[in-house]
Amino acid sequence: MVKSLLQFRDVSELRDFVNETFCQHYQLKVGAFCMTERILRRGGRPCGVYFCLHGPRAVRFTAIWETDRNQILFYGSTGERFLKMQIIEAPSLERAAA
Numbered sequence: 867m868v869k870s871l872l873q874f875r876d877v878s879e880l881r882d883f884v885n886e887t888f889c890q891h892y893q894l895k896v897g898a899f900c901m902t903e904r905i906l907r908r909g910g911r912p913c914g915v916y917f918c919l920h921g922p923r924a925v926r927f928t929a930i931w932e933t934d935r936n937q938i939l940f941y942g943s944t945g946e947r948f949l950k951m952q953i954i955e956a957p958s959l960e961r962a963a964a
Contacts, residue, residue, distance in 0.1 A: 873955035888919045913957045
C-alpha cells in the first residue's frame with residue numbers, strides 16, 4: 867500500500883500531487899473538478915491538511931496529510947483507504963497555516 871518516498875518544496879506542490887493522484891487513480895481529467903482543503907489542528911497547532919476532491923455526480927475523494935508521521939493517506943468515496951505515501955521532505959505547515 868505504500869508507494870514511494872516523496873518530497874515537496876511547498877504546500878502548492880503537495881496539493882497538485884494529491885489532485886493528480888486522485889485524477890490518475892479514478893481516470894479523471896486534471897483540473898476538471900474542484901478540490902478544497904482544510905488545515906487540521908491539535909491543541910491549537912496545525913497537525914495536517916484535509917483535502918477533498920469534489921468529483922462527478924457529487925462523489926468526494928479525500929486525502930489527509932499527517933504531519934506527525936509525514937505521510938499522505940488517500941481515501942475513496944466509500945471511505946476505504948486505497949493508498950499511503952511517505953514524505954521524506956515536506957513543506958512547513960506553520961507558514962501555510964499563518
